[in-house]
Amino acid sequence: MKAKRLSKAPRLDRLTTLPQTIIEIILCLLPIEEAARTSILSREWRYKWTTIPKLEFDESTVETSNKEITVKELRCKLFGAIHQVLLLRQAPILDFTLRISADDIHTYFEIDQIILHLSRNHTVMKLRLEFWGEISYRLPLSFFSLRQLTDLYLENCDIDHEPTFNGFGNLTSLSLRRLTISRKSLRHLLSNCPSLKSFSLVSSYLYIHSRGLPKLI
Known part of the structure; x- marks a missing residue:
C-alpha cells in the first residue's frame, strides 16, 4: 500500500x-x-x-493594571487611545459614542478636538455624547458642522450659541437629557430638523434660559 x-x-x-x-x-x-x-x-x-464604521469609547471600560491611577491619568489614557484610533483610521466613521466625566478644562479641550476631527474628516451619521458631572459640557461650533447626522443623543450638554446654523436636515432621531439651552436656540434647533421623526427629552432635567437665572421646566 x-x-x-x-x-x-x-x-x-x-x-x-x-x-x-x-x-x-x-x-x-x-x-x-x-x-x-x-x-x-x-x-x-x-x-x-x-x-x-462604529466606534464606542467609555471611561468606565478603560483597562489599567495600576489600581492607584488617578481620574486625570485615566482620562489621559482614554484620550490617548481615542486620538491613536482616529489617527489610524482608514475608512469613514459612521457611528461614534463617547461616555466620560466632563468637568475640567483639559477634558473640555480634548472633547472639542475630537468633535472637530469628526466634523472635518468623517461623515458621522449616529452620534452619542454622554457626559457626567455637575457642570454641563458646552458644545463647540464644530458640532454644528455634522450635517449628515441621522441619530443624535446628548446628555449633560450646553448649547450656548446664537442659533445661526442651518440645522440638521437628515436628523430623524433626537434625544436630549439635562440639556442647557436658550428658548430661542431650542426652537431654532427643532424647526431646522425637517426629517425628525423621533424626539425625546427628560423635562425635569432640561434647563431653559430665560431672563436672569436658568429656569427648570
Whole structure:
C-alpha cells in the first residue's frame, strides 16, 4: 500500500476569507480595545480594525493594571487611545459614542478636538455624547458642522450659541437629557430638523434660559 501523501497546502483562514462587511460587523460587536488587538493575528488582519464604521469609547471600560491611577491619568489614557484610533483610521466613521466625566478644562479641550476631527474628516451619521458631572459640557461650533447626522443623543450638554446654523436636515432621531439651552436656540434647533421623526427629552432635567437665572421646566 502506498503511504498517503500529506498535504502541504496552507490551512485556510476562514475568518479572513469572509466578506469585508461581515468582518466589520464582527469587529463592531467587540470593544474597541479588543478589535484593535486583532491586528496581531496576521498580516492580513493588521489593519482590518481600522475600517470598522462604529466606534464606542467609555471611561468606565478603560483597562489599567495600576489600581492607584488617578481620574486625570485615566482620562489621559482614554484620550490617548481615542486620538491613536482616529489617527489610524482608514475608512469613514459612521457611528461614534463617547461616555466620560466632563468637568475640567483639559477634558473640555480634548472633547472639542475630537468633535472637530469628526466634523472635518468623517461623515458621522449616529452620534452619542454622554457626559457626567455637575457642570454641563458646552458644545463647540464644530458640532454644528455634522450635517449628515441621522441619530443624535446628548446628555449633560450646553448649547450656548446664537442659533445661526442651518440645522440638521437628515436628523430623524433626537434625544436630549439635562440639556442647557436658550428658548430661542431650542426652537431654532427643532424647526431646522425637517426629517425628525423621533424626539425625546427628560423635562425635569432640561434647563431653559430665560431672563436672569436658568429656569427648570
